Amino acid sequence: MAQSRVTAIFLTLSSAVLLAACGDSDSPSTNGSAGPETTSDATVAWANGVCTASTELDASVQSAGDKIRAVDASTAPDEVRSQVKSSVTEVQDAAANLARILAGKPGGVVPETAQAQEDLLVAGAAAQSSVDKLNSASDQVGDAKTPEELTSSLAGLKTAATEAATGLAAYREAVRNVAVGSAEAVKYAFQAAPACQSLIVAASASPSS
Numbered sequence: 001m002a003q004s005r006v007t008a009i010f011l012t013l014s015s016a017v018l019l020a021a022c023g024d025s026d027s028p029s030t031n032g033s034a035g036p037e038t039t040s041d042a043t044v045a046w047a048n049g050v051c052t053a054s055t056e057l058d059a060s061v062q063s064a065g066d067k068i069r070a071v072d073a074s075t076a077p078d079e080v081r082s083q084v085k086s087s088v089t090e091v092q093d094a095a096a097n098l099a100r101i102l103a104g105k106p107g108g109v110v111p112e113t114a115q116a117q118e119d120l121l122v123a124g125a126a127a128q129s130s131v132d133k134l135n136s137a138s139d140q141v142g143d144a145k146t147p148e149e150l151t152s153s154l155a156g157l158k159t160a161a162t163e164a165a166t167g168l169a170a171y172r173e174a175v176r177n178v179a180v181g182s183a184e185a186v187k188y189a190f191q192a193a194p195a196c197q198s199l200i201v202a203a204s205a206s207p208s209s
Helices: 002-023 041-070 077-103 112-143 147-181 184-192 194-205
Strands: none
Touching: 041 077, 041 112, 041 147, 041 184, 041 194, 077 112, 077 147, 112 147, 112 184, 147 184, 147 194, 184 194
C-alpha cells in the first residue's frame, strides 16, 4: 500500500543516515565550533525546505480535519466519499513531499546535519503513521455499503483526523527541538531559513520542561 511504502521510506532512510554519519565522522569539517561562516547555503536551503514541507503537511491535516468534521453522514454517500477522498489526498500528497524533502542530502557539515536529519526522519515516521491511519479510515468510508456502515466509518475517520492532528503536533515539536537544540551549524541553518522563523519563535516561547 502507498502509505506503508512512505512509512518504510522514512525508516529506511533513518538507518541510512546513521550509517553515513558514522562513515563521515572523521571529516575535517565536522570538528570544532561552527557558525554562520561554516554553515553552507545547501544546509540552509535544506532546513528551509524541511520547515516549508512541515508547515504544509500541518496545514493540510488541519484543513482535512475541519472538512471531515463538517461532513454530515446524512449527505448523499457519493458526495461524502468525494469530500473525504479530496481531503485525505491532500494530506497524503503533503506527507509524501515531506518524506522527499527529509530524504534530501542536507549538505554542509557531517555528522551534525546527519544527526538532525536522523531525528527528523524518526519524528517523520511517527507522523506518517498517523497519516496512514487517516488514509485507512478514509478507505473504510469509501468501502461502506450501507448507511449504518457509512455513519460508523465516518465517525472512525473523524477520530483518525483528530489523532493525525495530535501526531503532527508532536512532529512540529520535534522540528522545533532540532531547530533550537542541534549543533551550532544546524541551529544557524534553521535560524537563517525564512520558513523556519515561526517554528523557532514558537519553540523559544515554550516553557522549558
